Amino acid sequence: MEVMLTVEGLEKSFKNKKALKGITFEVRKGEIMAILGPNGAGKSTTIRNIMGIMYPDKGSITFHNHQGKEIPRHKIGYLPEERGLYKNVKVMDILLYLADLKDYPLDKAKERILMYLKKFDLEGKDKVSIDELSKGMGQKVQFIGSILHEPELLILDEPFSGLDPVSQELFKDEIRNLADNGTAILLSSHQMNLVEEMCDRLFMIQNGQKVIYGTLDEVKTKYANFKCTIRGKNSLQILESIPKVGRVEQKEESAVLFLEQDVDPTSWLKDLPSNVVVQELKMNRISLHEIFIDIATNNNLIQEAGELDA
Structure with missing residues (x-):
C-alpha cells in the first residue's frame, strides 16, 4: 500500500521540556490510522508539526516526496479539536471561503457543499449563519470544510466529540467512504470503542515517545x-x-x-x-480501552513480549 505521509525521528522541545522524542510512523493510502495517547502525550504537537503550524527541532515529515515548508498543504484536510468558524457568516460563504483557501474550484465546491449538506441532514441550511446552528450542526459544517477540497491526507482531531449517536454514525460512514476511495486518514480520538471499530492501525504515544505501533490485530495479539x-x-x-x-x-x-x-x-x-x-x-x-488506561496511568499491568512495530 502506497505511503502518503512519513514522520521520522520527530523531536520538539518547549523551553526545558521535550514534547516529542524521536516520533516515527507512516500513514498509507486508503487506511485509517489512529494516533492515541493521554492529554499531554504529544499528539497535538505531532499534528501541528505535520500541518506546518510549527516545525520540529529534529526529524522530518514527508508528504508526496515534499518535506517541511514544501509540503502542499492544499492536499491536506484538517479538522482541529478546537472548532472555530466565523459565527456571523453564512454556511455556504464560510465553506466557499475554506475551499478557496485550498485553491479548489469554487463552482465545483458549491456543488459538493450542497451534496454534503443534504448528506449530513443540513439541506436548506446553506444561507443560515453559523451562530444560528446547534453545536452538532456546526461540527458537521466544520467537518464538511475539512473534506470539501478532496484531500489526499485527512487529519481528524477528536471528530466525534460532542456528537449524538446518529451524527457519529454519519461521520463514521463518511470517514470509511473516504478511506475506501483512497484518502489516507490520521485520526486522533479518546473514544477507544470507535477507534477499535474503525482503525486499521494505531500509534500510541506516552510522554512524547512511541509505546505501541501496529495493526489492531497485532496489538490485540501482543498486548491484549x-x-x-x-x-x-x-x-x-x-x-x-x-x-x-x-x-x-x-x-x-x-x-x-x-x-x-x-x-x-x-x-x-x-x-x-x-x-x-x-x-x-x-x-x-482485554479491550483497547483497557490497554490505553494501563499505559496512560503507568500501571504496567498488561504483559507484552517486546516492542511492537509495523
Whole structure:
C-alpha cells in the first residue's frame, strides 16, 4: 500500500521540556490510522508539526516526496479539536471561503457543499449563519470544510466529540467512504470503542515517545491478553491460586481474572479447578480501552513480549 505521509525521528522541545522524542510512523493510502495517547502525550504537537503550524527541532515529515515548508498543504484536510468558524457568516460563504483557501474550484465546491449538506441532514441550511446552528450542526459544517477540497491526507482531531449517536454514525460512514476511495486518514480520538471499530492501525504515544505501533490485530495479539469474568462466590485466595492467572480484580460475587501471556483459553478452561464456583463465565480479550488506561496511568499491568512495530 502506497505511503502518503512519513514522520521520522520527530523531536520538539518547549523551553526545558521535550514534547516529542524521536516520533516515527507512516500513514498509507486508503487506511485509517489512529494516533492515541493521554492529554499531554504529544499528539497535538505531532499534528501541528505535520500541518506546518510549527516545525520540529529534529526529524522530518514527508508528504508526496515534499518535506517541511514544501509540503502542499492544499492536499491536506484538517479538522482541529478546537472548532472555530466565523459565527456571523453564512454556511455556504464560510465553506466557499475554506475551499478557496485550498485553491479548489469554487463552482465545483458549491456543488459538493450542497451534496454534503443534504448528506449530513443540513439541506436548506446553506444561507443560515453559523451562530444560528446547534453545536452538532456546526461540527458537521466544520467537518464538511475539512473534506470539501478532496484531500489526499485527512487529519481528524477528536471528530466525534460532542456528537449524538446518529451524527457519529454519519461521520463514521463518511470517514470509511473516504478511506475506501483512497484518502489516507490520521485520526486522533479518546473514544477507544470507535477507534477499535474503525482503525486499521494505531500509534500510541506516552510522554512524547512511541509505546505501541501496529495493526489492531497485532496489538490485540501482543498486548491484549485474555481475561475471564466469573460470577460466583469465591475467595480471593482460591482465585489467585488458579494456574496462569496474573492478577485478580474482585468485586462482591464477581471477579475478573487476567490471564498470563500466551495462555490458550480453551485448555485453561478445561483445567479450571473444581472448587471454583461458577454461576456465569465470560472469556474475552482485554479491550483497547483497557490497554490505553494501563499505559496512560503507568500501571504496567498488561504483559507484552517486546516492542511492537509495523
